[in-house]
Amino acid sequence: MPKPVNFQEKFALFTEQWAPKVIAEMNDYQFKIARLQGEFIWHSHADTDEAFMVLEGQLRIELRDGAVMLQPGELYVVPKGVEHRPCAPQEVKLLLIEPCGVLNTGDQGGERTAVNDVWV
Amino acid sequence: MPKPVNFQEKFALFTEQWAPKVIAEMNDYQFKIARLQGEFIWHSHADTDEAFMVLEGQLRIELRDGAVMLQPGELYVVPKGVEHRPCAPQEVKLLLIEPCGVLNTGDQGGERTAVNDVWV
Numbered sequence: 561m562p563k564p565v566n567f568q569e570k571f572a573l574f575t576e577q578w579a580p581k582v583i584a585e586m587n588d589y590q591f592k593i594a595r596l597q598g599e600f601i602w603h604s605h606a607d608t609d610e611a612f613m614v615l616e617g618q619l620r621i622e623l624r625d626g627a628v629m630l631q632p633g634e635l636y637v638v639p640k641g642v643e644h645r646p647c648a649p650q651e652v653k654l655l656l657i658e659p660c661g662v663l664n665t666g667d668q669g670g671e672r673t674a675v676n677d678v679w680v
Numbered sequence: 681m682p683k684p685v686n687f688q689e690k691f692a693l694f695t696e697q698w699a700p701k702v703i704a705e706m707n708d709y710q711f712k713i714a715r716l717q718g719e720f721i722w723h724s725h726a727d728t729d730e731a732f733m734v735l736e737g738q739l740r741i742e743l744r745d746g747a748v749m750l751q752p753g754e755l756y757v758v759p760k761g762v763e764h765r766p767c768a769p770q771e772v773k774l775l776l777i778e779p780c781g782v783l784n785t786g787d788q789g790g791e792r793t794a795v796n797d798v799w800v
Contacts, residue, residue, distance in 0.1 A: 561746045561747070561748075562743065562746060562748050562756070563748065564748055564749070564750045564751075564754040564755060564756040565754060565755045565756065566751075566753060566754050567753045567754070567755070568753060583755070584731070584755055584757050585729075585757065586729040586730075586731045586757045586777065586778075587728055587729050587760075587779070589709070591731070591755060591757075608707055609705075609706040609707050610706075611704070611706045611711070615753070623682065626681045626682060627681070628681075628682045628683065628684055629684070630684045631684075631686075633686060633687045633688060633735070634684040634685060634686050634687070635684060635685045635687070635703070635704055635711060636682070636684040636685065637704050637705065637706045637711075640707075657706065657777065658706075659707070
């Protein structure tokens with residue numbers, strides 16, 4: 561019997577922050593869950609939009625001209641090429657949807673780049 | 681100030697069932713919300729996977745070799761070419777993610793085909 565992916569079951573399998581884990585694929589896109597807390601780095605993705613959906617907690621996506629606040633049950637798509645910085649004073653659990661191969665640090669690289677394509 | 685998409689605010693804008701409404705785009709993909717109740721028709725999408733996420737209620741996706749039960753907080757990706765039939769004894773609110781241009785009835789067409797690319 562095929563089984564759906566349950567977000568909470570998947571989150572129970574790791575506690576690492578800033579390390580997106582793949583939970584499903586759709587064509588050449590991936591669904592990734594992540595725990596974030598604190599401030600990330602400013603970056604952008606030159607070739608793709610990136611969708612953020614909050615599952616638990618609150619996420620602030622800073623943009624150069626403002627910020628978007630996301631609560632559970634909310635979705636925001638950062639357009640390609642737009643600089644953004646995810647921030648969360650408390651841990652937030654979120655779902656990312658983006659093409660396979662997209663790195664969390666986009667054009668910036670550096671020490672906060674997570675290993676890509678890790679499934680949970 | 682940019683705003684996120686709030687699923688409940690969007691659902692409050694329509695009561696029609698079996699009529700997916702676009703709420704956001706990501707590259708050439710769309711996020712659509714829909715209210716389903718009852719049984720749909722068997723169909724498949726020859727060229728694309730299709731992602732279902734339940735937001736409220738329960739969804740049964742019948743497959744030729746079984747069925748998948750989805751609760752809120754669960755995701756299932758129907759692979760391309762796989763025949764499926766969504767069913768919901770009570771109304772279910774769900775999120776669909778799929779490429780632009782995908783029809784709800786896939787290869788089957790017919791009277792249950794919803795008008796495509798309707799935003800809410």
